[in-house]
Amino acid sequence: TRKNMNLRVDDVTDVLDAMSVWTSDKKSPFYGRIDTNNVGMAGHSMGAKTSQLMIGQQGWLSRTKKDKRIRAAVLMSPSSPSLQSAKSAFGSVTTPCLLLTGTRDSVPFLSDQSTESRRAVFSALPSGNAYELVLHNATHSAFTDRSRRNDTPPNPKHHRAIEAITTAFWDAYLQGNEEAQKWLRDSGTKAALEPQNTWQSKCSPD
Template structure:
């Protein structure tokens, strides 16, 4: 794997992946360091309405520090503009999960599409990451399951090829914790985390007050507190849903712009994934210690 030195990044979009039954090919962006071999892979799921063009502050950093990042555009993207009566709407949450699985299934296509990338991927080290709805999508590959109205877990859609995850501003539990409109519009937003056994870093802002829930910002810590270890939780002080601006360098939806906060998310997520994918790597422990020793910390990390 690449060391911690930042390297130039190659990015190609769109790469089309076959997706029978989806109604359209799955388009992805691939970002990779220009040099190095045996590169681990991050499959990234965007938030509601976003696309493969989002999240450059994270994607650029990850790719510059040794990861190949693949970003699909899900069917809910504003760039696809699905009609309100499109029959695919009720199952978009499931299609999102299938999109990530398709990427892993077709890494040969991904590798062949990017000039100079052939033979450089490490297929044994694949992580899933996502923001907001994308974090719920990624969590399903880690073992989270959608519960029905009686609390019975639905189908297990976890993928054993995914061995680590990063969940950024991931929605918490459903049921009575959802605002009435959310319960009506998003019945799939009822995750159960008891089976989410894959190692993951959950990132939550302590000022992330969502209209989706009747609870406060602690709702976004549920994927950590309600799942078995090994897990870590990075709580960002003063952060709202964009966690300081991870969705883009000039994203209009950022309400808590903080380059320092984004830089912390970049460093901690990269260090976590490196340590999770490479047993014996001490980068995350060192990053945790540095944060804890800071005289004016931007957040805190706890683990179990």
């Protein structure tokens, strides 16, 4: 619901604000240990939708934040809006994004999202620092350790690919690792993927 999504956005903002307090408080175990202006946010399904709003997705029914403290986002099973075009929702998002979905990424009876609608998010993002991984035969549960009823047995190679790609993405955009960014852009990812998987990027020239 609209109320639920707005509460989610408020919760994330509250946590980010609290982190700023913790890292400045000498009595806190987090003192000096959090870079609050260089945050990465990741989410799956509803968590991805929350992340989308935090990095500037424009919506008619939910509050948009575009919090500049979030420097990169990993969106697992992202969602396209149902009441507007993907382009109008994501065309102004400039935060570096890594999107992950699967060729069987749907949740019948609970969501109208399909693999096609999830992939529409990447297509709608402007050129910049955007990447998309589509795992062959991966279901909605492929990004978790909990399978849904009637799911096919999980492919252990999916999790290894997710780990490799997301680690490189965080290294590239939170740590400023140029080798990681080059690996993402120059097809170094092929070594981590199966031939049936789809990898693409939408990056501006250096």
